Amino acid sequence: MAHTRIGPAALAVLGLAFIAFGAAVKTGVIEIHRGGGGTRAADTVAVRTGAGDVEMPAGQANGKSVAPTTAPPTPKELVSDTLVAEAAANDSNAVRPTPDELAQLASDLIIPVVGVEPKDLLDTFDEARGNRRHNALDIPAPRGTPVISATAGKVLRVFSSQAGGLMVYASDPTDRFVLMYAHLDRYANGLADGMPLQRGDTIGFVGTTGNAPPNVPHLHFGIARTSNVGRWWTGMPVDPRPLLRR
Numbered sequence: 429m430a431h432t433r434i435g436p437a438a439l440a441v442l443g444l445a446f447i448a449f450g451a452a453v454k455t456g457v458i459e460i461h462r463g464g465g466g467t468r469a470a471d472t473v474a475v476r477t478g479a480g481d482v483e484m485p486a487g488q489a490n491g492k493s494v495a496p497t498t499a500p501p502t503p504k505e506l507v508s509d510t511l512v513a514e515a516a517a518n519d520s521n522a523v524r525p526t527p528d529e530l531a532q533l534a535s536d537l538i539i540p541v542v543g544v545e546p547k548d549l550l551d552t553f554d555e556a557r558g559n560r561r562h563n564a565l566d567i568p569a570p571r572g573t574p575v576i577s578a579t580a581g582k583v584l585r586v587f588s589s590q591a592g593g594l595m596v597y598a599s600d601p602t603d604r605f606v607l608m609y610a611h612l613d614r615y616a617n618g619l620a621d622g623m624p625l626q627r628g629d630t631i632g633f634v635g636t637t638g639n640a641p642p643n644v645p646h647l648h649f650g651i652a653r654t655s656n657v658g659r660w661w662t663g664m665p666v667d668p669r670p671l672l673r674r
């Protein structure tokens with residue numbers, strides 16, 4: 429069986445890390461296991477959460493296969509974005525997502541920046557930022573590009589922090605996952621805590637608030653699996669990139 433590993437070089441560190449400003453987003457590795465004879469149907473995607481690999485059939489939920497892609501290189505300016513998880517290994521709300529949970533989430537998600545396609549996504553989850561790992565996906569886009577809700581759910585908290593700038597924490601429809609959007613230029617009018625969200629609702633606009641490099645506007649997007657979305661700053665980080673197929 430062919431075994432292709434797609435992932436950043438820095439795989440040495442395995443541990444639990446958490447997002448300082450709320451949610452926890454764990455560095456991940458994508459492994460594509462190809463079935464014999466190259467049958468796409470047998471492909472699986474493994475999402476490494478730090479508590480072990482979680483395998484899910486590629487394209488299980490939407491009936492489409494996930495083509496292994498090579499992410500474009502990260503603009504070097506992005507490494508100054510040190511919005512990363514704060515170590516919180518004892519977070520009791522961190523839950524390892526099951527394959528079914530990840531498949532369901534993947535079937536639900538859309539890329540939360542208008543005009544960005546799966547092939548454009550950077551593999552930034554494992555990158556070192558400062559002395560920690562990034563644990564999230566950076567999606568560069570022109571300043572002012574609409575940031576849209578990746579899934580239905582609700583706004584857990586409209587938040588701001590020194591590193592994250594203008595941020596939104598939201599839950600998915602199952603209340604298993606917290607989605608975090610950071611470095612927004614501004615919020616959508618009327619956005620408020622507790623507001624229900626439909627997938628595709630505009631929640632804000634791409635910017636550089638917080639510690640984002642001023643010349644590289646981008647959305648910092650994190651996902652965490654938590655046992656309690658009420659504690660929106662907790663959870664086990666999950667790499668969004670292999671889950672974003674449309």
Ligand SMILES: [Zn+2]
Nearest residue numbers: 509511566648
């Ligand atoms: Zn980032």
